[in-house]
Amino acid sequence: MSLTPVLEKIDTDLDAAMERLMTFLRIPSISTDPAYKAEVDSAADWLVADLQSIGIPAEKRPTTGHPMVTGQIGTDLPDGTPHVLFYGHYDVQPVDPLDLWDTPPFEPQIQDTPNGKVIRGRGASDDKGQLMTFVEACRAWAAVHGSLPCRITFFFEGEEESGSPSLVPFLKDHADELKADLALVCDTSMVSRGVPSISSQLRGMLKDEFTITGPTIDLHSGHYGGPGLNPLRELSKIVASFYDEETGKVAVEGFYDGVHEVPESQLRQWENCGFDEAEYLGGVGYTKAHGEKGYSALEQQWARPTLEVNGLWGGYNGAGSKTVIPSKAHCKITCRLVGDMDPATLRSNIRKHVEDRLSVDAKVTWDNDLDGARAFTMNVERPEFEKARSALSDEWEREAVFAGMGGSIPVVGYFKTILDLDSMLVGFANEDDAIHSPNEKYDVKSFHKGIRSWARILDALSSK
CATH class of the missing domain: 3.30.70.360 (Alpha-Beta Plaits)
Structure with a gap:
């Protein structure tokens, strides 16, 4: 299957992809507040319908809490065809304090900023916008070629922002159907604006x-x-x-x-990853790092x-x-x-x-x-990691990096302990996206190039 027409389809379909995302963002799927239970359910229904529109047999799966959304395609492909599980979450954080929002959090808008156009609204970056970059890449593959380049299991959670109480039981009960060669996780960010990143460790x-x-x-x-x-x-x-x-x-x-102290070789790699400490601190009103003395802001965020x-x-x-x-x-x-x-x-x-x-x-x-x-380290020695890094480098026209991550994504550990599944974390959020805060946003560039990036990654992972 040729990649070029897929990328062209993504470019010509961007406006329609943006409108689909805006519709998704209008659903106030706040999982932690029981008052929004019906809206979380509606978001799951919207996802199921959207996946089905691409030809993916998707369904809403009940749990003791909010539902999971699953789907699988490519089961008819030859034995040995790569099989990935893609994970994201469709629930969002509460919006309080509401008076600090410049626009209504569930009335998403496109706005101009000094760094380009952004999509403003709750869930734009965490995690609906990120999730949809992958879905839109699959939509383009299906539209151009009538199928996807590899076998894919879709797994979308509705409780990530409320502690994932149903996640472990669901993984254990459905382990056989969720097993794959590799999990792809989109709930992460770039190390710096315009620097494509694969997260190699989680706190x-x-x-x-x-x-x-x-x-x-x-x-x-x-x-x-x-x-x-x-x-x-x-x-x-x-x-x-x-x-x-x-x-x-x-x-x-x-x-x-x-x-453990970070090895010198790792520190040298981090020093050249494009992270701007002054911008990282100054963007939220700090003039210096306030953590452990003797460690850079990047070390404090990733390794301490x-x-x-x-x-x-x-x-x-x-x-x-x-x-x-x-x-x-x-x-x-x-x-x-x-x-x-x-x-x-x-x-x-x-x-x-x-x-x-x-x-x-x-x-x-x-x-x-x-x-x-516990903290978690990815198995970056797997060949899929270098394939994905090369694909990201091609799309962003600069070398992609393996980066640490200051946050915690427990599902990565559960994938390993319950499904024996390694994870690759690729996302396109920026530090200034204000996730969990008022005025959350997602760069239009992140959305557009994120879709193109996933199309390239799927192409690379499916190649021999």
Whole structure:
């Protein structure tokens, strides 16, 4: 099958592809909020219909939560034909705070920016726009050749933004039908604008949440201010103790067990990958990196572990003043893991750190329903990785790079442990896409060249 007419079809069909994406973005598929259950279901229906319009036998698969969308094509191709599983998610993050959006989050718009045209709206980058780059590449292949160049299993999730509670059971129950030679995952980004990237490593994740209780009820600060233990003050003390201000390191004992230094050869490769530290920091209002001293911003993002405080609350938060000593104070934390860090051991160390620092009359309770996942390294020695890197280099007219990734994508680990399936992560998001934030966007260039990139990758993976 010739690639050239497929690329030409992608170019001529771009406006129609953009309109399909805009229709998809108008569906408020917020998976974490039960009020949007029907809309998540509608997004799954839309995907099924769109895949079927290309000739892919797709269906909506029920779970105990939101549905999965699956489809498979190419089962009639000769034995030995490459078989890939493509994964993306169709659910999106909540839009709060709504007043910080410049345009309605589910009324997507094309806007001009200093870096070119962008698609503005919730889910544009994470992950509907990314998901549709692959679907549109398949649409062009099917339109030109009547078939796709290899066997493809489509697997779209509706719970990624809400912790994927149905994912592991679904993978275990349907392992035989989901097995393939390689998983392709689009929920990732480029190392820098215009620099095509294949993510070679992911940080792991640990979540925890705790509540400190002092008095049995909220107290009048005139009656108990002074002798009363204030849980918010107690919490502030403990949060401050998480960090060594001199070095920027996390001060929890054993936190760095299993962390390895990056080899010099890897660091040299990263130095030439096109990452602009000043642009990365300045784009969000920073003037310097605030992590561990002695490590570049790129190392801090890709290769060093973190402990972040994601939420602190307690007491009175309404308008005006209320003179209380609150009964409870709450804290949410997450850790990004690297190397061989063990989530279970780290959780124990963090909890011991907190409990050892509690004052008399302060009590702590923990949320025991939160999970953790180890860091993960891709098998870039597989020949498919070099084929894909070459295809990306051809499309973007600059050398594609193997890059680290600061985020966590647990499905990659599940694919390996449950399906024995290696993953390749290719995405076209940019650092300024504001995913999970107000005014999320996806560059039109990323969408267009992303479609062309996947067409090239499918061509390369199907070649001998």
